[in-house]
Amino acid sequence: MSTIAYEQDKTVIRPVPILISFLIAGFIGLFSETALNMALGNLMSELDVVSSTVQWITTGYLLTMGILIPVSALLIQWFSTRQLFVASLLFSIIGAIVSGIAPSFSVLLLGRIIQAIGTGLLIPLMFHTALIIFPVHKRGTIMGLIGLVMMTAPAVGPATSGLIIELLSWNWILWLLIPFLVFSLVYGLAYVQNVSVLSKPKIDVLSILLSTVGFGGIVYGFSIAGEKGWGNLLVISTIIIALISLIIFSLRQFKLDKPMLDLRTLKYPKYTLGLLSVSATFMIILSTMILLPLYLQIGLGLTALTAGLVLMPGGIINGALSPIAGRIFDKFGSKWLLTPGFIIMIITLWNLSNVTTETSIAMVIFLHSSLMIGVTLIMMPAQTNGLNELPRELYADGTALINTLLQVSGSIGTALAITIMSASQNSFLENVADPSAPSAVSSSLTAGVQTAFILGIVLAISGLIMSFFIKSSKNT
Template identity: 50%
Template sequence: MNTATAAAGPQYKDLGDIKRLPILISLVIGAFFSILNETLLNIAFRDLMIELQVTASTIQWLSTGYLLVVGILIPVSALLVQWFTTRQMFLGAMVLFALGTLVCGIAPGFPVLLIGRLIQAFSTGLMLPVMMNTILILYPPEKRGAAMGSMGLVIMFAPAIGPTLAGLILDSMSWRWLFFMVLPFAIFAIVFAAIYLKNVSEVTKPKVDVLSIILSTLGFGGIVFGFSSAGEGHGGWSSPQVYLSLTVGIISLLLFIWRQLVSKEPMLDMRAFKSPMFSLTTVMLIIVMMSLFSTMLLLPLFLQGALLMTAFTAGLILLPGGALNGLLSPVTGKLFDKFGPRALVIPGSAILVVVMWLFTRISLDTSTGTLIALHSAMMIAISMIMMPAQTNGLNQLPRKYYPHGTAILNTLQQVSGAIGVAFFISIMSSGQRDYLAGSSNPNAPAEMAGALNAGVHSAFSVGLVFAVVGLILSLFIKRTSAPQE
């Protein structure tokens, strides 16, 4: 039985007596702590460098390796969700997450800590596609906005509170408690899902294309690794580690796309791009993610490096925006169900352009209140764009493309995130160098702060360009409906 055969029938599964809410709660609990883990550790890097006696470039692998595994695994998840049931995929992901969390908590040194992080990354790589694919099956198109909004609360709120929560824990406890405090919740999620989570997907067991898996791993992995290496300062873009990784990644990705187009049972079906709104959504979300990452990356650096705030204080400044984004995601989901995407995505894109322009005007004299207001406005704009646009694009897909569509969007968001980190760090560093080149005393603290301010301005200016392109694309978005099969 292949994916085409499995696609026959209604757009969402007839659940009978199965209740949707417990399934949704199971997904929310598991995904929240899995995604929270992405940003929980970043603020502890300085403590980890001292205790584990490693350099900054080495400790960055706790983040880069995590992103690398997620970027590699998500494309394969389109195949896995057709080989294993919803319960098997979700429980397997949560067990891996609990195991990885335990390994990190008891790690005697950096290598074991890295292994634990990579195990956690396997969990996240499985979790995101399962979560979105299950919602597409559970809910008809006219009710998906609210359900996807609940997922938006998790996806955006969890990483937003990560730095603040981590700073609070590190103020009085060891970095190991970043893992020990999460572990009981991971175990609870496993028990809750074992009781309430029901199977909603169909196991079709399509043919496993080993070559596609290899090309996908080399393609997405090479691109993520190359851009991440460039952003970490390994000689910049001229480093062989960077350009060879990118070359291998791009060639492998082109071969992967070609193989998917000619295969009768593709691992990641590129025919999903035949749906015009899905294609538009994909490009738009990549651009918005690039713009978002410019702020998520640059603003904490500006707060700590130029304004000399502690990590905990910087986290507190970013908390209101993250909280607003999470709380508004279910609201924008319901508004999407009622009014469609244009009423949200176009105004949200316009707000994002204004906010990004204002970010290019910040200086060392900008007040804390202004920074909180700008960040909060940006996160409100993101909540108006991300989930409505994503849901609208996925709604146009035939059911047989659900696993492929969710895997494509999740993969490209992870890859664009990695590219965004490297891209904007490079722009910021270039701006800093140009500023210091004209300074008479480049080692003075005031000049260093001024250089960082100049670098951040340069990066935000490029982020503004991305936001403008996103606004132009938003003008072409229109409400979709599920095709009849």
């Protein structure tokens, strides 16, 4: 695994140093994605903005990635691995600096969007590069390592940022990222090598516009639906326009000789089933990441730091088990992972739908950790099994489509969870004598969270059904 010969120019490629470069940069990038979540209350008071405005710190990040990632398949064919790696780190560094010195919310949002461009470039490039430099029989282990980074970074983000806020200020969350980002850039300059074949296809501007309106519109529409309501004209019109744009975009990709995003990947059954499985799982992850913090802070009355610490073990367990799941995948394929994973998730989500204001912190830690074990058995194995079925020329398109749908499904899952929770919470308060009483607030939110977890159960059951039809790729 130490070296391979690069087919095009016979340059000796060293896979391990390249992978390390991406893992370091990926960890910092994904850590920064959730790092400011625990600082939203501080930002509201210091920058004088309301909750609907401050949520754009997250919405803007997701929206930027939802627009950029579909284009990544085209960028990978136009720019070298080193060029895209360096560009992603430079965007991340500049974004962190702008956000750290932000005197106003608009400047902070600009910095976050610049950071999102860096992460949006890096993540699909990391998957694409890993598929090229590692042989098929080792990809499960490699994707497991990537999974370790992708799940551990967001998991430690809230607790770490909560601690920084208590000791310093929210700006230091961003200042402390910069030295690590600079180190990642220097390390990458030393070890990242060019591994992609640059075909430089013709750029179809209409496809880019349709992709931007379609994927970006879906993310934006569902992101604001939880706040404005599903009957809001802006929400309805945005989602309708986005869906029409996506339909036109998809039809156009099949007609073009050199499509921006080659949707022929969907003709491979294992890839399509894997795509749907990871999308359903990611909807569960994102909805849980918004439901549990609300439940812990309002339902159980914990501080932001304590809530972050409660959720940290699950993320760490997920990261630690990802390489192990990868090795099992390399040896036995996906069939021994996906079905048990969905069964674990169904059982856990059922128990989460029965939490109360009296549920112990230890039980919440146990349930969240169990859920993350189920996630570990599904995310990377299903994704790797699907990508393994694709021919080499479709790697970039396959990884771009998966990462795009993760952003889209994440925004949909979050919006649906918030909507279900709010409706159930309001229904609960209608039967309460004093809706403003603290006990009524905590009880009503807990009731809303209970109902919202039913969405996760439905998604997990659909995933379980799909797992029966997913066979291990012939290459595993």
